[in-house]
Amino acid sequence: MGLVAALVRSSFLVHAVYAQAARDDGLTPQQGQLLCVLMAQPYGMGELCSMLGLAKSSLTGLVDRTENNGLVRREPDPRDSRAVRVALTPRGARLADRFYTEACRRIEELPAGLDPAERDTLAGLLGRIVLDHKVPAVFAEPDQASPGG
Template sequence: MDGGEKTGVVTALVRSSFLVNAAYAEAGRECGLTPQQGQLLCALMPQPYGMSELGALLGLARSSLTGLVDRTMRRGLVRREPDPRDGRAVRVALTDEGAALAEDFRAATCRRIEELSAGLGAAERATLAELLGRLLQENAGRDNAGRAANRNSS
């Protein structure tokens, strides 16, 4: 595509997702994490989650989530703890080291993603944020439905 050709919305969104994924992967490399480990740590930043909740949040099948949690546990970044609401269940929580690394990963990811729009003026950035916000709001239910479909097909 040459510089004078207009990019359609589909192409722009797909290519934007590639840029965001690349920023995420670069931040992970900087922090010594796989993108999946970074996503897990960030998901656990607000609070510990049970495995079912965490699987739904990350869009992972139970076996994939178990492997991810096990690998991340071996690195000392997360721990399993009893669920205070259900004695038979466990929750996954960040360790102190995991919480610090989650903050580093989040900051590195945000910095890289912020750089993607550095060439835009303040008004353009505001417009972009508004339009993407509307797009996300209008499609809020689709993300979880798509993740459920992916889990059921695997």
């Protein structure tokens, strides 16, 4: 298989697994992403836009829907009365944790046919590609999932 085909097809595979994990937790992939990003800390709408690569108007809707589901909350920014901080609700935090853990587990299973050394090689090569390009930090590294403990 050529490198292009391998990249494209593996990317579809990962996306499908990710989407299914979200679905199993009653989330859309986008809502899952939002929760994962907010696991680290609350963010303003503008920050979320650039992190998720969305237009402002798209994000408003996404946050609206996720808020209606009781998973996130808009809090006023004490420093700027126009601005808003989007934060996880307790329920959202629990669900984010669950979803994140499970999504990682499933994706980690994908390279089951590779031995540890090969996994390492793969992680290294993909990591270099990712770092060579501007990729929104949509999915924290497992090791950094809970920064600050």
